[in-house]
Amino acid sequence: MxxxxxxxxxxxISSNTMADIVEIKLRExxxxxxxxxxxxxxxxxxxxxxxxISRNVLREALSRLRMLGMIETKKKRGMILARPDILGSFERxxxxxxxxxxxxxxxxxxxxxxxxxxxxxxxxxxxxxxxEELENIAKKEAKLDESFRIKSxxxxxxxxxxxxxxxxxxxxxxxxxxxxxxxxxxxxxxxxGKVNHMDLVQxxxxxxxxxxxxxxxxxxxxxxxxxxKIKTNK
Amino acid sequence: MxxxxxxxxxxxISSNTMADIVEIKLRExxxxxxxxxxxxxxxxxxxxxxxxISRNVLREALSRLRMLGMIETKKKRGMILARPDILGSFERxxxxxxxxxxxxxxxxxxxxxxxxxxxxxxxxxxxxxxxEELENIAKKEAKLDESFRIKSxxxxxxxxxxxxxxxxxxxxxxxxxxxxxxxxxxxxxxxxGKVNHMDLVQxxxxxxxxxxxxxxxxxxxxxxxxxxKIKTNK
DNA sequence: ACATTTGATATGTAGTACATAAATACTAAA
DNA sequence: TTTAGTATTTATGTACTACATATCAAATGT
Numbered sequence: 309m310x311x312x313x314x315x316x317x318x319x320x321i322s323s324n325t326m327a328d329i330v331e332i333k334l335r336e337x338x339x340x341x342x343x344x345x346x347x348x349x350x351x352x353x354x355x356x357x358x359x360x361i362s363r364n365v366l367r368e369a370l371s372r373l374r375m376l377g378m379i380e381t382k383k384k385r386g387m388i389l390a391r392p393d394i395l396g397s398f399e400r401x402x403x404x405x406x407x408x409x410x411x412x413x414x415x416x417x418x419x420x421x422x423x424x425x426x427x428x429x430x431x432x433x434x435x436x437x438x439x440e441e442l443e444n445i446a447k448k449e450a451k452l453d454e455s456f457r458i459k460s461x462x463x464x465x466x467x468x469x470x471x472x473x474x475x476x477x478x479x480x481x482x483x484x485x486x487x488x489x490x491x492x493x494x495x496x497x498x499x500x501g502k503v504n505h506m507d508l509v510q511x512x513x514x515x516x517x518x519x520x521x522x523x524x525x526x527x528x529x530x531x532x533x534x535x536x537k538i539k540t541n542k
Numbered sequence: 543m544x545x546x547x548x549x550x551x552x553x554x555i556s557s558n559t560m561a562d563i564v565e566i567k568l569r570e571x572x573x574x575x576x577x578x579x580x581x582x583x584x585x586x587x588x589x590x591x592x593x594x595i596s597r598n599v600l601r602e603a604l605s606r607l608r609m610l611g612m613i614e615t616k617k618k619r620g621m622i623l624a625r626p627d628i629l630g631s632f633e634r635x636x637x638x639x640x641x642x643x644x645x646x647x648x649x650x651x652x653x654x655x656x657x658x659x660x661x662x663x664x665x666x667x668x669x670x671x672x673x674e675e676l677e678n679i680a681k682k683e684a685k686l687d688e689s690f691r692i693k694s695x696x697x698x699x700x701x702x703x704x705x706x707x708x709x710x711x712x713x714x715x716x717x718x719x720x721x722x723x724x725x726x727x728x729x730x731x732x733x734x735g736k737v738n739h740m741d742l743v744q745x746x747x748x749x750x751x752x753x754x755x756x757x758x759x760x761x762x763x764x765x766x767x768x769x770x771k772i773k774t775n776k
Numbered sequence: 777a778c779a780t781t782t783g784a785t786a787t788g789t790a791g792t793a794c795a796t797a798a799a800t801a802c803t804a805a806a
Numbered sequence: 807t808t809t810a811g812t813a814t815t816t817a818t819g820t821a822c823t824a825c826a827t828a829t830c831a832a833a834t835g836t
Binding site: 327328331335339342344345364367368369371372374375376377378389391392393394395397398400401402403405406407408410411414415417418420421422423424425426427428429432472474475476477480518521522525532535536 | 561565569573576578579598601602603605606608609610611612623625626627628629631632634635636637639640641642644645648649651652654655656657658659660661662663666706708709710711714752755756759766769770
């Protein structure tokens with residue numbers, strides 16, 4: 309545990325390059341001046357001069373903010389503050405091959421937590437049409453051979469997130485999926501809970517929120533069993 | 543809803559600037575060559591030449607990857623691929639003042655979902671020591687006046703995430719907190735559930751996982767009520 | 777009054793030059 | 807031969823200049 313007490317406790321050391329510093333300074337500047345999306349920013353030369361740096365360094369810092377979607381620029385209009393896509397930056401970094409194993413496991417668990425917590429929102433927002441569509445997905449499943457099983461798995465759980473009416477949550481789930489899959493493929497054999505998709509649909513149709521929670525728990529039980537097994541390894 | 547079918551369906555249009563394109567190309571390059579953390583990258587001049595661009599543009603793209611923690615550079619050693627901090631980039635963008643209201647609401651709900659889903663992980667990992675510490679937090683609470691109530695609220699729920707032993711989850715919660723608070727302060731009066739922190743501690747001590755889920759639901763009920771109210775507005 | 781041209785301007789890209797830090801090679805002393 | 811210290815080399819970091827390009831705005835012509 310204790311990821312990095314060391315690096316936390318004892319130093320940002322030297323805030324590396326100028327671009328790093330300028331990036332921070334720009335952030336502070338935008339905050340202090342309480343710019344709002346759409347507001348125009350000073351032009352590059354003015355900023356560079358004010359900061360006492362070359363336009364080059366400034367542009368490296370601006371490039372970062374631009375990537376995050378915090379600013380937008382047009383040829384003559386100059387720069388304006390924009391609304392960043394909060395998940396966009398996150399998405400850029402989510403590559404299972406780069407992330408270390410501990411974090412992969414963390415994210416796997418994170419998705420389980422989400423899945424377990426969906427029920428309340430789901431029961432607030434679900435519609436009959438939603439449930440019907442979900443049922444169709446589950447029905448088709450029976451006819452599919454194993455190779456298409458994964459696709460259906462994704463479709464089903466994706467639809468669940470869909471039904472919460474929470475776009476951010478939905479996107480978040482989509483982004484986490486590759487990692488979820490990756491961790492699973494590290495496992496030997498596919499695991500299946502005692503409650504299947506069709507069962508869950510039935511609960512959604514006639515059961516209570518509490519029923520659904522219990523059902524989902526049973527559905528994901530194999531994953532929790534696995535976590536229990538490696539619990540000590542952490 | 544359908545956030546933006548339009549922008550999704552019909553175009554990234556022109557991937558704006560060179561830096562944008564180079565950023566993508568570099569990403570593809572790193573992936574295709576399946577570089578691993580620690581591997582050395584070609585030097586700037588070589589990359590720039592290979593891409594047929596100025597070193598300037600290249601550095602703008604590199605600056606982005608460096609910000610995300612995907613690469614690290616040292617004066618003579620050159621560049622190496624690094625492990626990005628997956629939440630670091632996310633953190634940079636999480637400013638309640640910039641995020642639009644719909645997304646704020648989404649994130650608020652996201653945190654509720656997390657909170658509701660914690661139980662399973664919690665019951666796998668919690669220790670007596672953890673519960674004891676949690677109890678201390680809840681006990682102190684009684685003596686505090688209203689102004690310190692928020693701090694304790696944070697400490698209590700933070701400790702819950704702590705107890706899951708999932709560092710990523712914990713950090714995620716910390717990052718989401720300002721937004722959670724922000725949305726709450728938009729409300730008139732502070733809301734309080736029928737189950738308080740001390741009750742939750744008692745459940746953790748002697749109750750089952752299911753008891754805890756029910757308890758947490760009751761604790762958060764006011765928030766869900768609020769969601770139910772604005773359900774139609776979406 | 778309207779359409780077209782022209783100019784001004786802010787960002788985008790390229791290229792050169794030099795500073796700086798760090799690894800390597802080299803030199804001189806023990 | 808070893809070791810300490812110095813010089814050299816090299817890749818990144820920073821600065822500056824020049825020009826391309828797109829767009830807004832004013833000037834011009836019909």
